[in-house]
Amino acid sequence: MSEENTIFVGKKPTMNYVLAIVTQFNNADINRIAIKARGKAISKAVDIAEITKNKFVQSAHYESIKLDTEVLEGENGPSNVSSIEIILQK
């Protein structure tokens, strides 16, 4: 059975996430990786996916790309933030 791992994109440099994904794909049991991001990190998630696919794991393709809106509870009440989930399959 193939496992699926998830990478949450935050404030680290882009290449840290790319390296984490490439490392996981080198594990024979991992065929699908979900890259998730919210708000301004969405642009970085797309960079990570494109760099991984074009430069390091050329056999990978996008299984699905989903956009959504999440409600975050903050100090000043709830606020909406956009999110992306990119499923990369080897």
Next chain:
Amino acid sequence: MSEENTIFVGKKPTMNYVLAIVTQFNNADINRIAIKARGKAISKAVDIAEITKNKFVQSAHYESIKLDTEVLEGENGPSNVSSIEIILQK
């Protein structure tokens, strides 16, 4: 025949683009709108698509979401930039 219009997301406020899309969807001949963005504007493009779909044009859905990498010729030579194309269909 249905027309397709394209919105290029740049530095204007998010709601300017939402308003432009809602206005175009109110034109009976326009059923599909492509929202395109590059680099850091990708996050804003997702915000625009989600706000339009959730708050203003509830009948709309995502026909396709594509990620790509474009090569820009700059003063310091070519550089790669990620891009997104979100097709919103009424």
